[in-house]
Amino acid sequence: MRPGKRTKINELLSTAPVGEKVIVKGWVRTFRNNQFIALNDGSALENIQVVVNYEDLDPSILKRITTGSCVSITGEVVESQGKGQKIEITAKKVDILGDADAEKYPLQPKKHTLEFLRKIAHLRVRTNTFGAIYRVRHAMIFAVHKFFTEKGFYNIHTPIVTGSDAEGAGEMFRVTTLDPANPVKTDSGEVDYSKDFFGKETNLTVSGQLEVETACLALSDVYTFGPTFRAENSNTSRHLAEFWMIEPEMAFYDIHDTMDLAEEFLKYLANYALAHCKSDLEFLDKRATEEEKSKPQVERNELSLLERLQFVVTNSFEKISYTEAIDILRNSKPNKKKKFQYLINEWGADLQSEHERFLVEKHFKRPVILYNYPKNIKAFYMRQNDDDKTVAAMDVLFPGIGEIIGGSQREERYDVLKQRIEELDIPEKDLWWYLELRKFGSAPHSGFGLGFERLIQFITGMENIRDVIPFPRTPESAEF
RNA sequence: UCCCCCUUAGCUCAGUUGGUUAGAGCGGCUGACUGUUAAUCAGUAGGUCCUUGGUUCGAGUCCAAGAGGGGGAGCCA
Numbered sequence: 001m002r003p004g005k006r007t008k009i010n011e012l013l014s015t016a017p018v019g020e021k022v023i024v025k026g027w028v029r030t031f032r033n034n035q036f037i038a039l040n041d042g043s044a045l046e047n048i049q050v051v052v053n054y055e056d057l058d059p060s061i062l063k064r065i066t067t068g069s070c071v072s073i074t075g076e077v078v079e080s081q082g083k084g085q086k087i088e089i090t091a092k093k094v095d096i097l098g099d100a101d102a103e104k105y106p107l108q109p110k111k112h113t114l115e116f117l118r119k120i121a122h123l124r125v126r127t128n129t130f131g132a133i134y135r136v137r138h139a140m141i142f143a144v145h146k147f148f149t150e151k152g153f154y155n156i157h158t159p160i161v162t163g164s165d166a167e168g169a170g171e172m173f174r175v176t177t178l179d180p181a182n183p184v185k186t187d188s189g190e191v192d193y194s195k196d197f198f199g200k201e202t203n204l205t206v207s208g209q210l211e212v213e214t215a216c217l218a219l220s221d222v223y224t225f226g227p228t229f230r231a232e233n234s235n236t237s238r239h240l241a242e243f244w245m246i247e248p249e250m251a252f253y254d255i256h257d258t259m260d261l262a263e264e265f266l267k268y269l270a271n272y273a274l275a276h277c278k279s280d281l282e283f284l285d286k287r288a289t290e291e292e293k294s295k296p297q298v299e300r301n302e303l304s305l306l307e308r309l310q311f312v313v314t315n316s317f318e319k320i321s322y323t324e325a326i327d328i329l330r331n332s333k334p335n336k337k338k339k340f341q342y343l344i345n346e347w348g349a350d351l352q353s354e355h356e357r358f359l360v361e362k363h364f365k366r367p368v369i370l371y372n373y374p375k376n377i378k379a380f381y382m383r384q385n386d387d388d389k390t391v392a393a394m395d396v397l398f399p400g401i402g403e404i405i406g407g408s409q410r411e412e413r414y415d416v417l418k419q420r421i422e423e424l425d426i427p428e429k430d431l432w433w434y435l436e437l438r439k440f441g442s443a444p445h446s447g448f449g450l451g452f453e454r455l456i457q458f459i460t461g462m463e464n465i466r467d468v469i470p471f472p473r474t475p476e477s478a479e480f
Numbered sequence: 481u482c483c484c485c486c487u488u489a490g491c492u493c494a495g496u497u498g499g500u501u502a503g504a505g506c507g508g509c510u511g512a513c514u515g516u517u518a519a520u521c522a523g524u525a526g527g528u529c530c531u532u533g534g535u536u537c538g539a540g541u542c543c544a545a546g547a548g549g550g551g552g553a554g555c556c557a
Binding site for chain 2: 032034036049054067081084085103104109110111112113116118171207230232236237238239240243245246341352354405451452453455464
């Protein structure tokens with residue numbers, strides 16, 4: 001080890017170099033008995049215990065070792081005399097890098113509520129829970145790229161600012177440099193967007209799908225992984241105004257190939273987390289189990305977090321058509337006993353989350369993929385089936401989260417697509433390039449969108465989506 | 481956007497049918513102790529009871545509006 005070089009705590013704990021002189025730097029979690037610092041630098045969930053000799057240490061330094069302060073420790077790695085840890089560091093030198101006024105520092109060595117921690121999002125990552133979530137989140141980002149790279153997919157950066165309002169995936173955020181109090185106006189008094197920065201109306205993207213299809217019809221297998229913005233007034237534990245979405249798009253895949261890929265992908269990710277985030281997941285598993293105890297029996301999970309991840313990895317997903325799902329729901333107990341708020345009477349009804357939850361959590365008790373939905377409840381670009389009633393759409397439904405993936409085979413036939421655009425009154429002028437893809441060397445292709453934060457919810461067992469992204473953006477809330 | 485719930489010390493929460501000076505644990509501070517594991521022990525400070533208005537002899541408690549937060553629904557990923 002190079003003299004003067006800092007060693008990260010995860011490395012120390014895994015190599016346990018007893019007898020070596022080391023430098024560690026990090027943040028104090030607790031300082032017990034005027035002797036024992038629990039030090040964490042984020043490289044692992046675990047802390048290293050630093051033992052200081054309070055009789056030799058300058059009292060003015062001793063006083064500044066407080067919860068939250070940042071310190072640099074020079075000392076020797078020794079076997080611990082205590083029971084809670086194998087090794088510890090006997091400090092020879094303690095430097096305070098950053099004070100944390102104990103009277104004002106909001107984090108205490110105790111359990112805080114998630115609601116409180118959301119209000120101090122700049123500090124919450126210093127807790128075990130959020131440290132674990134951030135690390136798992138990183139591991140999943142890496143695993144996404146690894147999965148697609150191994151399968152020969154190319155990552156495509158689709159635009160964040162978009163000029164088309166055509167996809168209809170949701171309300172959009174406007175992008176403009178016009179003065180909101182006094183925008184340039186046309187003679188007829190309308191806002192003159194031709195004078196705006198881009199010379200037209202622009203918005204933040206709600207999906208990179210349409211753009212990534214261009215790359216798909218040249219590179220075959222591609223994916224996006226980027227920020228996505230929806231200005232919906234959604235106030236739920238599964239919605240954000242700014243979130244990250246993964247959208248693979250595959251040439252020559254039909255809807256069944258796509259469902260298989262979605263299943264393989266999700267299993268790969270769960271498996272990667274189990275293999276690479278062991279101690280973080282064990283911590284989150286315990287945390288979730290504790291949390292469950294405060295809930296009524298009926299709302300508790302039958303499986304623990306780790307068991308759920310294991311279950312997804314080892315069990316095949318149930319794949320059924322919308323029509324089959326309607327049959328199951330129509331004959332289900334809650335439907336017959338009128339327990340559903342929305343009763344299923346006939347084919348064509350949109351499924352409510354109570355129905356999806358019934359299928360996933362009660363009927364099949366495993367992830368379910370529904371496919372071939374009625375065309376009038378799905379988007380214009382989805383491929384029409386021969387029955388003329390349904391489109392080749394699919395949703396992957398997960399327990400607790402609901403829809404984690406939505407995808408479809410795309411309509412590759414120019415005439416059919418054009419007719420559908422007209423039927424739905426979608427402004428065609430914004431879609432000329434999208435239609436041209438069907439004019440020049442069109443190909444059957446399919447894709448899906450995975451909400452990254454919903455994935456992280458599933459992997460970490462966190463119930464509120466605001467706790468799996470560092471800085472959540474939701475209606476009325478954009479602090480930090 | 482709709483429905484429901486919550487807001488009391490830095491944090492987590494008690495606070496009886498409306499009644500004198502609003503409490504506890506943790507945290508902070510002071511001291512003791514010194515191989516602790518969210519250390520322990522003793523002492524101590526700390527309050528716009530979310531805001532505004534109303535009812536009442538009297539409001540933390542009842543009513544109304546507003547603010548903030550949470551849960552559910554819809555929209556979806």
